[in-house]
Amino acid sequence: MKHWIKLLAALVVSAAFVSIVAAFAFANGTKTSGTTVAIAKSRLGRILVDSKGITLYDFVKDKRGASSCYGACAALWPPLITKGKPHAGHGVRASLLGTTKRKDGKLEVTYNGHPLYYFVSDRKPGQTTGQGVNQFGGPWWVLSPAGKEIHRG
Numbered sequence: 796m797k798h799w800i801k802l803l804a805a806l807v808v809s810a811a812f813v814s815i816v817a818a819f820a821f822a823n824g825t826k827t828s829g830t831t832v833a834i835a836k837s838r839l840g841r842i843l844v845d846s847k848g849i850t851l852y853d854f855v856k857d858k859r860g861a862s863s864c865y866g867a868c869a870a871l872w873p874p875l876i877t878k879g880k881p882h883a884g885h886g887v888r889a890s891l892l893g894t895t896k897r898k899d900g901k902l903e904v905t906y907n908g909h910p911l912y913y914f915v916s917d918r919k920p921g922q923t924t925g926q927g928v929n930q931f932g933g934p935w936w937v938l939s940p941a942g943k944e945i946h947r948g
Contacts, residue, residue: 796809803882815948818915821867828877828878828879829877829878829879829880829881829882830845830846830876830877830879830881830882830904831845831846831881831882831883831884831915832845832846832851832875832881832882832883832884832887832892832904832906832911833845833846833848833884833885833886833887834884834885834886834887835848835920835921836939837850837921837923837937837948838921838923839923839926839945839947839948840939840945841886841936841939842880842923842938842941842945843906843911843937843938843939843940843941845875845913847882847920848919848920848921849913849917849918849919849920849922850913850914850917850921850922850925850928850937851875851906851912851913851937851938852872852911852912852913852914852921852925852935852936852937852938853910853911853912853935853936853937853938853944854872854875854910854912854931854933854935855933855934855935855936855944856931856932856933857890857903857910858910859908860893860895860905860909860910861910862874862893862895862897862903862910863932864910864912864931865897865898867931868930868931870915871915871930872891872912872913872914872915872916872925872930872931872935873912873913873915874897874901874903874904874910874911874913875903875911875913876901876903876904877894877902877903877904877905879906880894881893881894881904886940887906887940888940888941888942891906891907891942892904892905892906893905893906893908895910904944906938906942907938907941907942907943908942909938909942909944911938914928914935923937923948926945926948927946927948
């Protein structure tokens with residue numbers, strides 16, 4: 796019986812470790828040099844996504860290209876971080892890509908002056924569960940290839 800308890804405890808510890816590693820990989824997966832932004836088809840039309848097809852959002856509370864999402868906000872809406880100049884993927888206008896410096900010194904990718912974010916619930920390409928969500932003082936919207944908010948969904 797003791798053997799089974801030790802085995803169960805080891806499995807629980809292993810599962811917790813895998814969960815922590817997966818969360819760390821998601822959070823740090825956006826920190827590669829020269830992050831790529833692309834366009835994908837979705838139920839909302841053509842929208843901005845990262846290189847893996849994960850939806851990117853705009854926060855209307857951001858002003859003059861600067862992020863206003865930190866702390867609990869950034870935990871639910873992680874910023875799209877880059878360590879180099881962002882790259883224009885399929886359908887993206889390179890002239891609309893840029894960066895803004897966050898309070899911690901990291902570079903957040905912008906598109907048409909909008910800082911870009913993920914929504915923590917979107918884990919697969921095509922998911923847009925953050926569309927129209929009103930959190931942290933304003934709504935969150937996907938962006939069109941022209942860099943305009945899409946207000947439907």
